[in-house]
Amino acid sequence: MILKDGAACLRNLIHLFRPAASSLTSKLGACYFCTSHVASLQQPGKPSVFSSDDEYADLDWDNLGFSIKPADYMYTMKCSKHENFKQGQLSRYANIELSPSAAVLNYGQGVYEGTKAYRTEDGRILLFRPDLNASRMKIGAERMCMPSPSVDQFVDAVKQIALANKRWVPPPGKGTLYIRPLLIGSGPVLGLGPAPEYTFLAYASPVGNYFKEGSAPLNLYIEEEFVRAAPGGAGGVKAISNYAPVLKALIRAKSRGFSDVLYLDSVNRKNVEEVSSCNIFVVKGNVISTPATNGTILEGITRRSVIEIARDYGYQVEERVIPVDELINADQVFCTGTAVVVAPVGSITYQNKRVEFKTGSRSVYQELYSTLVGIQTGVIEDKKGWTVEV
Missing domain, CATH: 3.30.470.10 (Aminotransferase class 4, branched-chain amino acid transferase, N-terminal domain)
Structure with missing residues (x-):
């Protein structure tokens, strides 16, 4: 008492x-x-x-x-x-x-x-x-x-x-x-x-929203000077030491009006890897592609969930090497992550050239976002056993 x-x-x-x-x-x-x-x-x-x-x-x-x-x-x-x-x-x-x-x-x-x-x-x-x-x-x-x-x-x-x-x-x-x-x-x-x-x-x-843009499309900058991770390193795990090294490139990009930085592979500087804080997906027709998690890319939980949802909707999902030239020719691009959820990419700037992508209510990302958030918030019945009630 x-x-x-x-x-x-x-x-x-x-x-x-x-x-x-x-x-x-x-x-x-x-x-x-x-x-x-x-x-x-x-x-x-x-x-x-x-x-x-x-x-x-x-x-x-x-x-x-x-x-x-x-x-x-x-x-x-x-x-x-x-x-x-x-x-x-x-x-x-x-x-x-x-x-x-x-x-x-x-x-x-x-x-x-x-x-x-x-x-x-x-x-x-x-x-x-x-x-x-x-x-x-x-x-x-x-x-x-x-x-x-x-x-x-x-x-x-x-x-x-x-x-x-x-x-x-x-x-x-x-x-x-x-x-x-x-x-x-x-x-x-x-x-x-x-x-x-x-x-x-x-x-x-x-x-609330991770990006200051809120739900507005992101504008990414492809970094060519700095790399995020190298083969044999710890880029594929969520080590605290992975994040401070990206700050210089991120701060520089944001000072130029970009939302975030997209990194290329450290060996050839020609293949897409990931954004500072999220994974990236490329849409071309009915095919959705994302870089394979080969040790330099974090295997995101939202990434994994979105892949499964996309396949449920009949999309062909590929995890593979994606050359930057293929990214530039995509129909749509979006990012995924716990913090960002599913975020549309409106433009990517590479070698001083800005390329714009389709966004809007009928975009692939919107369909995947609505389903994912619906499951997370209990609006859509969770038939996959993904949610845990506290």
Whole structure:
């Protein structure tokens, strides 16, 4: 009873001073102790006693954009090298403590995932194929010499984050709750080698459209100076070290008015690979082509789902090498990714020549987008078993 009353008092305090909640949690050692130990008493899949009863967080749901707006809770679990992850726990979203010599800070030993929670018209919360995110993290962790959570542990963590942060899941049609699972080498190292300790954590943020254009067609720039990945590297896994190197090309392209950068292969500089943050598809007649995932291209979960949906609709889908000249002669082009969903490409600029593509309501991308989002949000019956209700 004392614990329950104390938790209620702290909950009310945090509610009254919500703008400073994170500061209170970090500065008041007793509060942090209480929060951590109460959270550890929860059953798996149950939110902390500090969960708000409010149906929605106080946000401008019509103008979310794609920027961090931290939800209330994050999930954390740790393990040592050569051990397995144990049961983790929810805690308030807050800064984490790392050694200056942590492997992730010094050598970039880390992988991450991105998935979303969707609110249906009848109020349910759905996840989309989180088991595939878990499997992809395991593959990436192995490449980066890291232990990883089991598929069940990963999915359970994502479920807990979605449930505990339910009030941050946008209303239907207003956006999604983006969930970021992260696996890092948190233990200290000096000489180059795997970390002695690893941390898995997951946090969430409500988001709207990834691109500032919203649903408008994208304008891509084909990069010829920089490459994203090379054979034998880690381009095919979601390593954190893959993303900072593309910033220079991306910033330069955006300063020229482009939406994003499309990269070519590092060997011949003639074949299409992927965009900075998503996969690319080329449409010619009834044939939809996308670059094969040969080790330099990330095997996107949205990519995989769109391929299956397209084949259900009778399209011939090919995963193969796509020369840039073939791309330029396409009828339609679109991108896919967890963040971007399915986004039309209106133009591509290559060697100072701009080529435009068909877009609009009758485009192939629109058909695939409507079906995919319909399944994700419960509007279309999920006959494939892709969605998981929280």
